[in-house]
Amino acid sequence: MMILEFILVFGVLLFVHEFGHFVFAKLFKINVEEFGFGFPPRLLKIGKFRETEITLNWIPFGAFVRLSGENDPKVPGGFGQASLFARFMTLMGGPLFNLILGTILFTVIFMQLGVPNTKVVEVYGVSDGSPAQASGIKIGDQITFINDQPITSSEQLAKTISEFRGKEISITLVSPEGVVRTIHTTPRTEAPPNDGLLGITMSNPYRQATLFESIPYALRSTGNYAYQLLALPGNLIKGTITPEEARPVGPVGIYSIYTQAREKDEENVASPRPVDHLNTLLILAIISVALGFTNLLPIPALDGGRIFLLLPEIFLRKRIPPKYENAINMIGFVALLALMVIVTTMDIVNPITMP
Secondary structure (H helix, E strand, O other): OHHHHHHHHHHHHHHHHHHHHHHHHHHOOOOEEEEEEEEEEEEEEEEEEOOEEEEEEEEEEEEEEEEOOOOOOOOOOOHHHOOHHHHHHHHHHHHHHHHHHHHHHHHHHHHHHOEEOOOOEEEEEEOOOOHHHHHOOOOOOEEEEEOOEEOOOHHHHHHHHHHOOOOOEEEEEEOOOOOEEEEEEOOOOOOOOOOOOOOEEEEOOEEOOOHHHHHHHHHHHHHHHHHHHHOHHHHHHHOOOOHHHHOOOOHHHHHHHHHHHHHHHHHOOOOOOHHHHOHHHHHHHHHHHHHHHHOOOOOOOOHHHHHHOOHHHHHHOOOOOHHHHHHHHHHHHHHHHHHHHHHHHHHHHOOOOOO
């Protein structure tokens, strides 16, 4: 049942990708010969939308779009005859829809989890032997005043503590139970390595968020995961991440990650914290973003590789002959199949384990 569920869920992510190509092809009046659910061989023809056959195929994994004249610019109304901008946007449509889906999923997550209340400073950690520990500051306390001055941000708190280094200050705290108390302590004159003057780690508590409040955080999360993917080679070279952390994963590895996320959600079914129930949704959002940006890599046979082959036409006004373009894409496709075999073997021999 879990395998069937994964096939359906991951298939939806792939379907969204192909639907993006379909939508932009239709917008630019490029003929679409077939929109297939699953992969060939064909099981049956469901129906027809204008010139497009809607089919159901035997391999129940994702979808595909077959554009008219995809490899031949002489076919009337086909992809090859379309304007440069139309071809570019049609190729971009799939990755763009995956990024939009990822953003939608992140929006749902933030609506359930809430967003950080940046005007409230909460104690996330207390260092051993620090002034904070000696004065009785505890994890979960909210810092509301220092010397009767209201605290409205983490930056302001850090600046205020720095101004009073070596001097006694009064701090008004509100416990998680709502109990208000005032303590007195003296920030250190110099911060030890990897610690602060007071010896606390600060955070912001989460508050309920509306749809429109959640969207900016969702866009930021999408951008953040996209940046991490782009920065992966550089971080690997610098040694900030290990080769194991940077290894690619195929369908088997993605299935392993998905099942572990589902198991976590099932284990936390009785937890009152929303964050304990969002593992699967978070994984799907990350996978959707990863699919979008991975397909934009300039690798032949991927959308990014085909976009890359448009560059001579964009800058030099010279189009790569179709026979060379088809040959490059075919070589890239074979290379991708070989890479998929290697990655799948790695996923089986050395399974992915979520932290």
